[in-house]
Amino acid sequence: MRIGLAGTGRIGAFHASTLAALEDVEQIVLTDVLPEGAARLAEANGYELSPDLDDLLTRVDALVITTSTSGHAPALRAALTAKVPVFCEKPVASTLSETIELVRLVEEAEVPVQVGFQRRFDAGYRRAREAVVSGELGFLHTVRANTHDQSPPPAAYIPTSGGLFRDCSIHDFDVLRFVTGREVASVYAVGANKGASFFADAGDVDTAAAVLTLDDGTLVTVSATRYNGGGHDVRMEVMGSEGTIGVGYDDSLAVRSAEAGVDYPCGPRKWSFMERFLPAYRTELAAFCDVVAGRTDSPCTVADSLQAFRVAEACELSRATGRAVEMNEIGDAT
Known part of the structure; x- marks a missing residue:
């Protein structure tokens, strides 16, 4: 083709x-x-x-x-x-x-339209989804997710990026739906600026966090930053009554242990999203070829993209107003 x-x-x-x-x-x-x-x-x-x-x-x-x-x-x-x-x-x-x-x-x-949320094709996130679907973890009570960039993008990018939640955390919001099979019911979000002034100048933040409540009561914490000097750090922890599974905990983990005598992780670290998700990008585009050829339906639709965007929108509203936001306050296609 x-x-x-x-x-x-x-x-x-x-x-x-x-x-x-x-x-x-x-x-x-x-x-x-x-x-x-x-x-x-x-x-x-x-x-x-x-x-x-x-x-x-x-x-x-x-x-x-x-x-x-x-x-x-x-x-x-x-x-x-x-x-x-x-x-x-x-x-x-x-x-x-x-x-x-x-x-x-x-x-x-x-x-057919496929949206580029490549984490759906990452082996770790897929394994976490299997653990949830199979019941291996029991009932879920807590999920932790983070996207921490090693260094910020160019200043000119920020005014058109949509903001940290829409540009960066939106990947966490999409893969949260993918892994848990649940929808977000409410959010409370905050943000801060401790780095370059161009973030604040554009009305954005360089670091943010949110607490999400899913529709089954599961609690989720999401964090994001443009300044993670230790490396590109993308992780998820899914915690249940029968066990916990983590995504992103290989030897490239951009964290050093404070405990004496611990040599994990031993590196090398990842320094960009393209390096971190190279295999996932390849699998994602191969899947698109299957969609084009009619061998499968879209694995990530525009409707899926809308739901992640709605969560990002709710987080921005929460950050701006300083209050919790219910997802029924945010418009939907229906």
Whole structure:
């Protein structure tokens, strides 16, 4: 199959390389609003170029959207109109209302769409889900999740990122639903700034935490930061009446023990999300090829994306107002 890719920045180039290595993929066709970058990537790797998205959609079997966030929804709408299957990096839109609209459009178009929440394809999170589904852990009472970046993104990225909960913790919110099979009922969130001023200047925070209550009463703590000097640290602990299972506790764990004589973890550490989730990204895009070929349904839908976005929205509202927010205060497609 021929896969179109819109957006040739860091994650776009990364996905293009992953796609090109898949057996199902015959060719990659690139387009970008900055054509010089697309041309360099195409020349270096033997990919094809397209002058714009409309032309690209006539030449491919599927589209992968890796533009900046503001470009996700327009590209997705164009692909739906062209009846071309889509893989879209999260979030599918910048606002809750636009995300709700896209859920409706996807349902009406009946075009397969997969959203890029790669943690669903990580072996550790999948094992945790199995432990929950099988009853191995008994009833759940507590979940802890964190996403701690080793260093912050460029200052120019922050004003368009959507904020720390929507940009970073949204992965925790999605995989929380995936692992537990439950929905969030309420949130209470806080944030702080101790690093560069550009976070506060954009109305954002560089560190945040939230307490979530699931619809079965399970308690969840979520934390995020842009300043984790020890390395890129993404983990989850799922605790039940019969046992506890942890994700992210291999030798790359970005934590040092304070106990004498303990040599775990022995490294090396991970320093970026692409390094941490490289196998998951490969599995995720292979799954998208299965979706395009009609071998399976989308494993992460726009409706799934909406639910994670709603939790992020609730956390931002809670942080801004200093109160707990019930999820029924946040709009839904229904």
